[in-house]
Amino acid sequence: MTHTLSLRTRIGAVALAGALLAALAVVYTVRATDRNEPTARASNVTIDNTRGLYIRTAGGTVSALDGRRLKETGLTCRRFYASGSSAVCLTTRPGIPPRSEAVVLDRKLHPKRTVTFGGTPNRARVSPSGRMVSWTVFVSGDSYAGNAFSTRSGILDTRTGYLIKNVETLQLTLGKKRYSASDLNYWGITFARDDNRFYATLSTRGKTYLVEGDLNAWTARTLRENVECPSLSPDGTRLAYKKRVREGTSSPWQLHVLDLKTLRDTPLAETRSVDDQAAWLDNRTVAYALPGRTRGSSDVWSVPADGSGEPVRMARDASSPSMNPG
Known part of the structure; x- marks a missing residue:
């Protein structure tokens, strides 16, 4: 007893x-x-009244770079991008399992919709008008350097509210044939000015491809191999992207620019391996993040888009650049 x-x-x-x-x-x-709320404190910096380069600083806060001065937005994000009338802030939420959110923001940087999903935030883009918003997350693995990873990309139409949680359902043409496989991964979406056409990276059977997508038709077709994280120029004629030029290393990429009319490829003067989706500052210059002085940190650099010149550091302890032309 x-x-x-x-x-x-x-x-x-x-x-x-x-x-x-x-x-x-x-x-x-x-x-x-x-x-972890994306609007942690009030700020008078908005995409309505502050033009220029937006960056994510070391602490995760988003600021506008005005010359040498940083103006804080009050946002805390894992990834940020602003364009036209909208911005997107990718955040993570603790829990079992942890979850991520894409917080869509208006011109005043006030939240207007939140999309919740699994995975780790990785890429974010907004179309030039601000209507279309996209994001990419890692759902397994944490690096594009190897093959042991899986991604998921989503798209939101902020005008209609239509949400695509996973673009892997696209009707894909690879070469000249319809194609489907269980290992499809899409990432690094970038939008054209018509809010319908887009470009992205497709991975399947150990190869990567540049795809051109049509949202209205819900189709995509491959254009060429070995293109990752494309970024469409403001004039819509070229794509900045990272190209795998060194196999079997942890730093395999070099930034290139592809002319969409001629498919002529230009390596840029940045010879260090860039694992980022570059952002165009204007039609002549791209910006991107590279590892910084301390472990886990990064700096934002820029380089001419025609292969000339040399890299210039724009901001220390920063990442996730996006240009708001005003």
Whole structure:
């Protein structure tokens, strides 16, 4: 009898401890979620009144770079991009399992819609008008350098509210034949000015391709191999992208620019490996992030888009560049 009571007592204590831990976990998750709100504090910096380069600083805050001065927006994001009438802030939420959110923002940088999904935020883009918003997350693995990763890309039409959570359902033409496979991965979406045509990277069977997509027809076709993280120029004639030029290393890429009319390829003067989706500052210059001085940090650099010149550092301890021309 004493042994039975002792066993029940121990079981009760374990159950109570488990309940307390669960309660603490809930409290922690709620508080951590509150700390990760994308609009943490008020700011008079908006895409309506502040033109120029927007960057994510070392602490995760988003700021506008005005000459040498940083103007904080009050946002905290894992990835940020602004264009036209909208911006998108990718954030992560703790929990079991953790989740991510794409917070779509208006001209005043106020949230107007939030999309929740699994995975780790990686890429974000907004169309020139601000209507179309896209994001890419890693759902397994955490690097494009190897083959052991999986991505998921989504698109939101902010005008109609239509949400595509996974673009892998596109009717794909590879070469001249319809193609489907279980290992399709899309990432790095970039939009044309018509809010219908887009470009992205497709990966299948160990190869990467540049695809041109048509949202209205819900189709995509491959244009050429070995193109990753494309970024369409403001005039819509060229794509900046990272090209795999060194196999079997952890730093395999070099930035290139592809002329869409001639398909002529130009390597840029940045010879270091850039694992980023470049952003056009204007029709002559692209910006991108590279590892910084300390482990886990990065700096934002720029380089001419015609292969001339040399890289110039624009901001230390920064990433996720996007240009708001005003």
